Each structure stands twice: as structure tokens, then as C-alpha cells.
Amino acid sequence: MARTMTGAEMVLKALADQGVEHVFGYPGGAVLPIYDEMFQQDQVQHILVRQEGGAVHAAEGYARSTGKVGVVLVTSGPGATNAVTGLTDALMDSIPLVCITGQVPTHLIGNDAFQECDTVGITRPCTKHNWLIKDVNDIGRVMHEAFYVARSGRPGPVVVDIPKDVQFATGNYVGPANIQHKTYRPKLKPDQPAIREAVEMIAGAKKPIFYTGGGVINAGPKASKLLRELARLTGYPVTSTLMGLGAFPASDKQWLGMLGMHGTYEANLAMHDCDVMVCIGARFDDRITGRLDAFSPGSKKIHIDIDPSSINKNVRVDLPIVGDVAYVLEDLLRVWKSKAPQIDKPALKSWWKEIDGWRAKKSLSYKNSDSVIMPQYAVERLYELTKDRDPYITTEVGQHQMWAAQFFHFDDPNRWMTSGGLGTMGYGLPAAIGAQLAHPDSLVVDIAGDASILMNIQEASTAVQYRLPVKVFILNNQYMGMVRQWQQLLHGNRLSESYTEALPDFVKLAEAYGWKGMYCDNPADLDDAIKEMIDTPEPVIFDCRVANLANCFPMIPSGKAHNEMLLGADISDEDVGKAIGKEGKVLV
């Protein structure tokens, strides 16, 4: 039944009909009618951020930690342009978001009106789809289509741009029941012949590997369960991309750790030497493949992905399977069980023996210190002291992010929120706020760097307003560490602009926002300090002073193959410090 109401009312009604509980936003002139409606209802709670960019990352953290669609509400012009980074981030990492933007009144569009920008034009390449609503009667339909598009198929962000006069206008609201999208019908179920072929290929493998990614997380908790079942049935090794951590338990003996540029030696070598690679919900990103013509040269590749454009984009595969990971794994397991194929046990045994040889390299080892906190040690301790609390971890971008991925271990999906594809510094704090809002009683920690945290530090204020006790654990080395690492390795140790000379006093900064501030620079005090942080009921900024020049290893240098990894043990900090000019480049 269509009902008459204003456009602004329709927006709130549509959000309520979609089951939305939280909206992250920031008011402004062109969305005032919607904010006025927001004020007069109590079904949807609005979370006021301090900058629109923070709203989008918070919605991402919320979406990633719950599997729900994140919702953002911002004004026209600068509100919309500030949202662009977060939208691009969500597009790259396939996070479902609905971002509602206000727009100047219809008759002023194109007139360079105050706070006008071409929102649909600007966001076209950084959203899955976007709409400019010119008729109030379209609001109901478009809002419900927006949620459908955002969450279906390969999830992603969408923008709904609503001019102010349309928000004021009165029209008929259409509920979600009878909305069917005209064209968008992603294929969820796989072709059965491909499934049967996949079972044969997987069963016939002598050196198999499951290479899993964020698609397993996006396909829901069921997909993670099915992946575990498949791994258990086959006994094959499992590795994952940065985005897929948690889909397979890190405590399992079949787990090889993360693969890729800063992945483990065993994961990358197994990828390189395998004979059957089963890619499940990952996209052969350049951080994963390294040099393309030397990427896993001897393997047959099966690629399971819901997005046909991900298949054969970077790497040619032998068997593409288009479908939702959960559906595909379900079918795969059903066929596997009914056929009960014989796997080559002796071959598998010797494959594991080979893998154990690579494991014995202990590629994540580092030289610990009594006098200074090593960043790897800090993450290890944080993990050990929090693992029993089922924590949610977010990160910023840089060395600390890679150390978190290497040394924090996840046994369940949706616990790990990081900016993978776009690599957005400043993601972690707002994402932690979003995750904490969705899980008010859980421990949420943003493992941060000293440079990244300053990019969205204003959101500290949001955490206080909504009493969200997030913990920010800064691995403070006073450098943009990853930038410096590349400068040391590739640019003759000329540390151009990667040292932050005037860092704030993070303890005082925390206190200024009403947080608790903590400081630690002694390895002997670290455990007690971390325990104190966890036990603090308020939000905490923990300034963890770590070894300034530590670098992130192992590493596949640029233009190299998986079997040409640099191990940390090969290179001491001194070597890196001395890595000037030719010598430095020779190292890489």
C-alpha cells in the first residue's frame, strides 16, 4: 500500500523498513529536512561523527563486523566530497554501504549553488551504483533498490542523492515488499558441471592449496563454516589474503598464515609450488601475485568468485566458477561427499613435509630486545592478553597493519577490519567506533600507527559522545614506517618527508578528548600496561613507543616472484640503515 508522506519522512521510513538501527552522519543545509525527521522518531539512532570521512569508515567497520549494510547520511557539496575516500575504500574492499547525500534544490542544480557539487558525477566511479532522485514518488523504490544493490552480489557502496525540495515534497511511499530490480540479478548459484570438474581437480591434486579471501567473509558465517569443512575433509593447506583473515581459524594446523607481499614464507612458497590452486573469494591482487609471469607457474587454477569481472583479470585460470562462495562451497561439499573421491595421501604427506620445511624457516621471527619494545612483540603481547575476550581489531595502514595481520591471530570471521584495497590511512579509529557501536560489550582495538591515527583523530570526540570504549594501540615509531621502509630499500635511504617531527603528546591528546592516555616504552612494563588498557572502562589511547627503525618482513620485493622472498633474518636493522645507494638497491 502506498502512503502519502514527505520525502524526508520516506527516507526515515525506508531506513526503518530496511531494519536499519544506526546511521552515521553529519548534518548540513541540504539535508536538514531529513535531520528534522530524524529528530522526531526513535527507531533509527543517528551517530554524529566529526567529519564525513569518519562517518563512512565507521559505517564500514559497522558493516564489516556485523554483515549488515552500513548507512551514512551527509549533506551536499563538501559533505559528499568528504565521503568520497570512504566510498572508494568500500568499493575496493566490497563493503555494503548506503550513503544518502543531500543536494541543492532541483531548480538550482547546475547553477553552482551554495554547497553544490555534482555528487552523482563525482561518485559514479567510486560506487557500485548511484541515483539522483528528482521525483519524490521515487524515493521509496530507489531507497529499497539501493539496499538491494549494496548487499547483493559482490557487495559495495551506493549513493542516493536527494535534492532538498524533493525532501520537502509530498508523495507516495512504496515499501520494500514489491521492489524487484529491473536489471541487477547477480548469479549466486554455480554451474554444476564446473562443480563436478572442480571436485575432480581438487581430488586429483598432489600439491594443493586453498587461497581464500574477503569473499568468504562477505558470503556470511556459513561460508566460513563450509570452508572449514572442506579443509577438514581434504586435509589441504589453507592461506588467506589480508581481507580474508578469520574465515579460517589461525589456530588450525592446516593454516599457513597470510600470503602476499608480507605473507609468510610457507604460504608464498606453497602458492608458488602448488599444482592445484583453489582461489575462493579472492581476486589475484598485485599485493598477492607479485611478478605475474612467475606467479605459481606450474599450477592449475580454480577461481570461485561472485564477480565475473574478477576472473581472468590479472591471472588466467583454468576453471572459473561464478557464484556466491557459500553456494559454491555447499555444492562442492555435496558432490565431494557423494563421490567420496580418493585423494593421493602419500603425495599430500610429502607436500606437507615440504611445507613444514618452509615453516621451519620461521619467517616471522624477529630479534627481540630487553631495552626497547619491538613492534612485533607489542602485537604478540596484545594478542596473547586479549585473545580470550574475542576482540574486534581494526587497523590503520602501514607497517603496523602488516604486523597486526602477521602477529594477531583470528579464529572467526568479521573480527578483523582493515583497509586492504585502497589502503586508507585514518580508517582504523572510525572503523573501531562503528564496530564498537555494533558490539557494545566487546573489546574493540584499533592497532594504529603514529602517522595514520592523526588522519581521523577528531573521531575521538565521537567515541566519547556515545560512550564507546574503543582502545587505540599506537605502535609509535615516529615515522611513516612503511614509506620509510620503501625509501630505505628502493630510494637510497633518502628519507624524504617520512619522519614526523612534531608528533603530539598522545597522552595529553587523549586527555583533551576525555579519553584515558597511556604511555609505555619499556618491554618489561608492557604486559601490565596492556592489561590496564583492557580493564579501563573508558576509551584509551595507548602510546606504545616501539623500536624506531624496525621494518616489516618477510617481504616479496617488487617485481619478484613468491619464491624470491626477503626474510627478516637475512637483513638486520643495521643493514637496512646502511642500505644506501647501490647496495640498498641490490638488497632488493
Next chain:
Amino acid sequence: MAQAQKQSHYPSQLKEEAEVQRTLSVIVDNEPGVLARVIGLFSGRGYNIDSLTVTETEHEAHISRITIMTTGTPMVIEQIKHQLERLVPVHRVHDLTLEGEPLERELALIKVQGRGEKRIEALRMAEIYRANVIDASTEHFVFEMTGRAREIEQFIVIMSELGMIEMARTGIAAIARGKADV
């Protein structure tokens, strides 16, 4: 020293395969911005557009047909098709070249200025190429010509020697042979 090549944190480009030309028919919802989405996809991902035509073909159903001629390696062409299909208002994409030698036609309007011998020669060539005169004065002709892109190009080369001062081309419209529809 293997340092001749500049280091970057991105992998270097692979050796390119040979490029092929394809004619794609993209059936889309005729909604605002749909052409911008298609063109933005091509420019944003670095694909080539050799020719592009678009117009509404089914008024009642609000369906438009975009005919794109593009060039790329087979891997890139496959990407282009999948990326187009990923756009929400796209109904379907047909690779007309792959489905069989498609019928391809283009229309050109060509303005030629001149007097005397050249003028007579232009008119004679127009007859050979079956171009119609649709506007004329004692000092100019405007020719209308429909045909395959290659024929039009030949005609333009000739006319440029005979006083061509202006030209407009529509780009290619294409349809598959045979009784089946797309």
C-alpha cells in the same frame, strides 16, 4: 647490474598480446547518466573507444542500445564485457564480432567547396561512391554517404583532395546477421 630498470612497488607490465577489434552491442536502461557510466568505465580503466553510437531503441521499455567498437587484447576485451555487465543499468552485452560477421554501417556528411574541374570531379566521385547531394550552391556541395567505415574513409581521402572543408560522422551502428534477435 640489474638496476637498469627503475624499482617500484608495483609489478612491471607483462608483455602484451596482439590486439583485436570488436564491435559490442550494449543494451541498457535509458536512464540519466547511463552513457556517462559506460564512457567513464572506458576512460577510468584505460580501454579504447574506436567508435561509439547511442540512441533509444525501445521507447516504451526505455531501452537504449550503445554500439561500441573497441580494440584490446583478448584478455582486455573479456574484461570490458564483464565490466560492462557489472554496471547496474546494463541488461546485456553482445560481442557482435564474436557472434559472427556483423552488419556495420556509418553515415557521414561531407562539405566540399570549390569551382571548376575539382567541383565536377567531386560530383563524379560522389556518384561512384553512391553519396547523395543533400545541399548545394554554385560554390559547394554537401554529400551524404552511408556505408562501411572503410568505404567512408576512402571517400574522405578523395574528397580531402577535392576541397573538403568539413565533415561529420555518426559512428558505427551494427546488428547481427540472421533471423535471431539479441
